[in-house]
Amino acid sequence: MPRVLVDVMLKPEILDPQGSAILGALSRLGFTGVHSIRQGKHFELEVSDPVDEARLRELADTLLANSVIEEFTLRVLPR
Amino acid sequence: MKIGVVTFPGSLDDRDAQRAVRLAGGEPVALWHGDEDLRGVEAVILPGGFSYGDYLRCGAIARFAPVMQSIIDRAGQGLPVLGICNGFQILCESHLLPGALTRNVHLHFRNRDQLLRVENASTEWTGAFEPDAEIVVPVKNGEGCFVAAPGELDRLEGEGRVVVRYAGGNPNGSVRDIAGICNERGNVVGLMPHPEHAVETLTGPSTDGLGFFTSVLTAAVS
Known part of the structure; x- marks a missing residue:
């Protein structure tokens, strides 16, 4: 089953007090x-074949990340 | 007037919100997160708490609850909606209000009586206040730091959509001391402090919070 990795990070201009506390x-x-x-979130998804990357991006944009304050990167792992 | 109060899994302040509605002279109606039916209510309150355990982001999962689809549709047609604390977070996640609520800058949960200035007394939920009235209501949050893009903030300020602002100290680092905002039409209001906890002298620091609940009743009559 294909695996997809999504990393969500706060946008650079958004203060990350948790990251600052870890640094301290x-x-x-x-x-x-x-x-x-900077502290972020990492999601690992197992998805059906064939992988519909556009639909996965829509998924990440709809729920996994809040585009007001966050941005995400999405990688489909090679099998 | 029937005012709906939504209960999500993890809502805490739904009973207090119902009580505030009753004390203001309205008829509270319990609404369930899994039910699209708004049961004929003429206004809706999204109460405080930790809906769906605050998993993923505060309000991120509640935003997709069946009841929210109905509320989002009706809010666009002018239904008065008040989001308190977690309710404010849900309204931002729903894009009914701009911006987002993030972790308090000092990382501490803040629980105290808070002085606020009512800067917009013409929304459906603040009409009972004098402009620039100073009120005291409890604030209690860990992720109440309001953020928005600079252009969005200028727009909010320019259109008079900062409804309440922290006075006497900012409890969470919110940008420009913003405690609550509204949409263009003024029917959707979100704020982090808790007016429903300031409706009786026995349990609250004041009865200043009652004005939010009487405002919507007055707006409905006029």
Whole structure:
């Protein structure tokens, strides 16, 4: 069964307080050299063959991501 | 006047909203998320809580509930709709209102009595207030930080669609201290603070919240 990966990230201009909190924790733990962290969501879908990528994009745009604040990338894994 | 209050799985404040409607002189009607039928109501309240566990994004799944399809259709025809807290999040996810609610900038859940300024007293839900009235109602949210594109914000401000603004401190980092907004027509209003928790002196910090519920009754009569 084909697998599809969707990554959803906040748009660059939207503040990500969770990423900032993780960055703060890293520096307290002594992990240096990290300048920025953005936290996002990762979805793994198993879909019917043949893959309809346009329909999958519609799915991601309708539910998985909120286009007001987020953007997504979609990858169909090679079998 | 019948005012519907929707219960989603995870709604918390539906009973308080029904009670506020009753105290204002209206007849509350319980609406169920899975039922498209609006049962003849003349206005709808989407209450606070954590619909569908806030899974995916706050309001993202509730937005596709059968009852919401009916509400979205009727809102376009002028049905008064008030979204409180999670209800506001659902209205933004439904694109009935612009923008989105995101994680509070300080990452803390904020629960306190909040001073607000009513900047638009001509919506269906705020007509009972004097313009620029200052009111105190509880605010309680973890994802109440309002964001929108700069152009959208300028449009909201220019059209007088910022309905309530935080005064005396911003509890969640909302851009331009925005606490609540409305659509172009003024029949759809969303706000993060909870007017339904400020309708009786016994349990609330004031009775200032009652004005939201009396406004829609007055609007229906006139």
